[in-house]
Amino acid sequence: MNKEVSNKSVNSVLLPTLLVVGVAFLVTAVVFGADSVIPGVHDAFHDFRHSVGITCH
Amino acid sequence: MHFMISGTQLVLPVINIMAGTIELQRGIITGVIAGAIWGIFTLCISSITQLLEFDFSFFNGIVTFSVAGMGLGLVAGALYSVIRNYLPFQNEILKGGFLSTAIWLIFFVCSLILSGTSPERYHFHNEQSLQGLILSVFLGVFIGLLWKSDKIRQLINTINL
Numbered sequence: 001m002n003k004e005v006s007n008k009s010v011n012s013v014l015l016p017t018l019l020v021v022g023v024a025f026l027v028t029a030v031v032f033g034a035d036s037v038i039p040g041v042h043d044a045f046h047d048f049r050h051s052v053g054i055t056c057h
Numbered sequence: 058m059h060f061m062i063s064g065t066q067l068v069l070p071v072i073n074i075m076a077g078t079i080e081l082q083r084g085i086i087t088g089v090i091a092g093a094i095w096g097i098f099t100l101c102i103s104s105i106t107q108l109l110e111f112d113f114s115f116f117n118g119i120v121t122f123s124v125a126g127m128g129l130g131l132v133a134g135a136l137y138s139v140i141r142n143y144l145p146f147q148n149e150i151l152k153g154g155f156l157s158t159a160i161w162l163i164f165f166v167c168s169l170i171l172s173g174t175s176p177e178r179y180h181f182h183n184e185q186s187l188q189g190l191i192l193s194v195f196l197g198v199f200i201g202l203l204w205k206s207d208k209i210r211q212l213i214n215t216i217n218l
Binding site (some may be wrong): 002012016019020023024026027028030031032043044045046047048050051052053054055056057 | 066081082085096100102103108109111112113118122125128129130131135136143161165167168169171172177178179180181182185186187188189190192193205
């Protein structure tokens with residue numbers, strides 16, 4: 001019973017936490033246009049970056 | 058007596074406590090929906106203000122702006138669900154606005170540092186930064202509005218998270 005509750009907690013907290021950390025990393029790459037992290041992200045999100053006022057070329 | 062406690066045994070009670078007090082999934086779903094709306098809202102405002110020359114068409118922008126908005130919204134929504142009780146306002150909308158502006162400021166200060174270290178690569182634009190600051194408030198406003206919405210709760214119950 002306890003193990004069942006614990007597994008449910010892992011699924012409901014740890015997995016979303018990992019998701020958030022992963023997405024935060026990707027968002028950082030998008031915001032700063034880090035092509036070295038995600039190839040092509042600079043050009044793809046260039047308009048977005050300027051629109052939200054982040055420095056860019 | 059056994060004093061050997063595994064790492065899992067140490068972490069699981071904390072997780073159990075958190076699961077009952079913090080609605081992380083609600084924050085994530087709220088943030089993703091709010092972020093998608095905010096992304097398209099940002100595209101519309103940028104198209105009206107014309108502070109930049111768009112590389113892509115409006116319809117291409119719908120995809121990129123909503124994807125970027127969903128990512129930013131997911132992070133902001135998750136953070137909102139975790140720290141909202143510690144934010145200095147009672148109103149959910151003000152809390153959201155405060156948090157999203159703080160997140161934008163962190164990104165903006167980092168981009169200013171990048172601009173300082175490689176000015177030929179990162180250019181600072183006054184008007185765009187002001188627009189970004191104002192738009193960042195709206196992300197939090199959307200999160201705050203959706204957080205109060207019963208439909209989000211119904212959605213979470215429906216997909217059985």
